[in-house]
Amino acid sequence: MSRTNFYNVDLPELVKALQSWGEPFDQAHALARDIWHQAYTASVTDFSELTGIPPRVQQQLAGAFALRHPVELAQSTSRDGSTRKDLLALEDGAQIETGLLRYRDRHTICVSTRVGCACDCSFCATGRMGFVRQLHCDEIVAQVLHFQRWLTTQDKAVSNVVFMGMGEPLLNREQTLQAVRRLTDPRGLNLAPGRITLSTVGIAPEIEYLADVHSRWPIKLAISLHAATDDLRTKLMPINKTYPLARLHEAVRVYTEKTRRRVLFEWIMIAGVNDTQEQALALVTWLQDLASHVNLIRLNPTSAYDGTPSTGETTEAFSAILDQHKIPHTMRQRRGAGIDAGCGQLHARRRP
Numbered sequence: 001m002s003r004t005n006f007y008n009v010d011l012p013e014l015v016k017a018l019q020s021w022g023e024p025f026d027q028a029h030a031l032a033r034d035i036w037h038q039a040y041t042a043s044v045t046d047f048s049e050l051t052g053i054p055p056r057v058q059q060q061l062a063g064a065f066a067l068r069h070p071v072e073l074a075q076s077t078s079r080d081g082s083t084r085k086d087l088l089a090l091e092d093g094a095q096i097e098t099g100l101l102r103y104r105d106r107h108t109i110c111v112s113t114r115v116g117c118a119c120d121c122s123f124c125a126t127g128r129m130g131f132v133r134q135l136h137c138d139e140i141v142a143q144v145l146h147f148q149r150w151l152t153t154q155d156k157a158v159s160n161v162v163f164m165g166m167g168e169p170l171l172n173r174e175q176t177l178q179a180v181r182r183l184t185d186p187r188g189l190n191l192a193p194g195r196i197t198l199s200t201v202g203i204a205p206e207i208e209y210l211a212d213v214h215s216r217w218p219i220k221l222a223i224s225l226h227a228a229t230d231d232l233r234t235k236l237m238p239i240n241k242t243y244p245l246a247r248l249h250e251a252v253r254v255y256t257e258k259t260r261r262r263v264l265f266e267w268i269m270i271a272g273v274n275d276t277q278e279q280a281l282a283l284v285t286w287l288q289d290l291a292s293h294v295n296l297i298r299l300n301p302t303s304a305y306d307g308t309p310s311t312g313e314t315t316e317a318f319s320a321i322l323d324q325h326k327i328p329h330t331m332r333q334r335r336g337a338g339i340d341a342g343c344g345q346l347h348a349r350r351r352p
């Protein structure tokens with residue numbers, strides 16, 4: 001019989017297992033916390049690597065559970081080493097991408113929540129793949145642990161997680177929020193919820209759900225907006241047919257009122273498409289009564305889309321319009337252009 005993946009087990013279940021192996025109540029609790037902490041924070045790939053855990057317990061753990069990690073199929077690192085993207089194979093052979101963004105003061109992991117995606121955003125390589133399946137909570141957490149293991153060899157640790165990899169996280173909401181719970185567990189990785197950002201294409205009812213559960217999951221919300229008129233946004237992001245800009249605006253208004261948090265809006269700058277004065281002014285109007293911050297990022301070219309990045313000059317002009325209207329924004333550095341770092345590109349390159 002195949003053993004349960006350890007990363008699918010909750011702490012109380014682990015305590016129960018230890019008690020069933022004869023550990024007294026207090027000892028079982030202390031051991032469980034220690035095992036749990038090491039499994040999530042150290043580069044443990046085998047139970048025999050756990051330090052301070054009696055060998056008999058290590059053997060019992062190995063008999064009952066497996067420490068399953070995805071297999072790294074390909075790795076792509078930017079020349080300056082600041083951005084890395086790995087293609088990972090899961091147990092059933094499904095492939096996903098996970099990224100590492102290294103900054104001076106933080107290490108951010110960009111995780112996938114689904115294998116493929118049905119949203120079909122025109123500029124996204126993952127959209128071209130179609131939808132394959134949902135990721136389970138342990139498969140989402142495993143991506144963070146994949147890089148955590150590597151970072152520990154550099155005396156570093158994961159500091160931030162962004163749900164911006166393959167797949168729309170709010171179309172896999174339950175497993176995504178379970179993964180958030182695991183990542184923020186104080187006995188494990190202990191990431192502050194404010195260091196976790198969930199990025200969505202704008203699934204309006206799910207944004208309202210996040211507003212309702214914000215006190216339990218006070219994570220940050222980012223929305224891929226990319227256009228401020230329905231005709232253009234529908235062309236770029238077909239999900240806009242289901243949740244047009246007026247519906248999305250209503251959901252964001254509810255979210256900002258209930259949570260008192262501002263929302264981050266991502267705007268990929270595509271030459272001649274959404275970098276015009278008309279779009280900048282439409283964006284200003286759309287954001288008028290919302291607590292927001294806009295990130296302008298020049299497009300990461302992909303072979304699946306024939307758009308090109310806006311020039312620096314056009315991006316500056318767009319930014320100047322936002323400035324004039326006092327819309328808080330940042331011109332974000334484009335990362336990983338040379339390493340297929342856009343969502344789904346590494347997978348697409350390896351596809352036969």
Ligand code: SF4
Pocket residue numbers: 117118119120121124125126127128165166167168201343
């Ligand atoms: S951008 Fe996100 S939601 Fe859109 S197709 Fe790509 S993975 Fe799916």
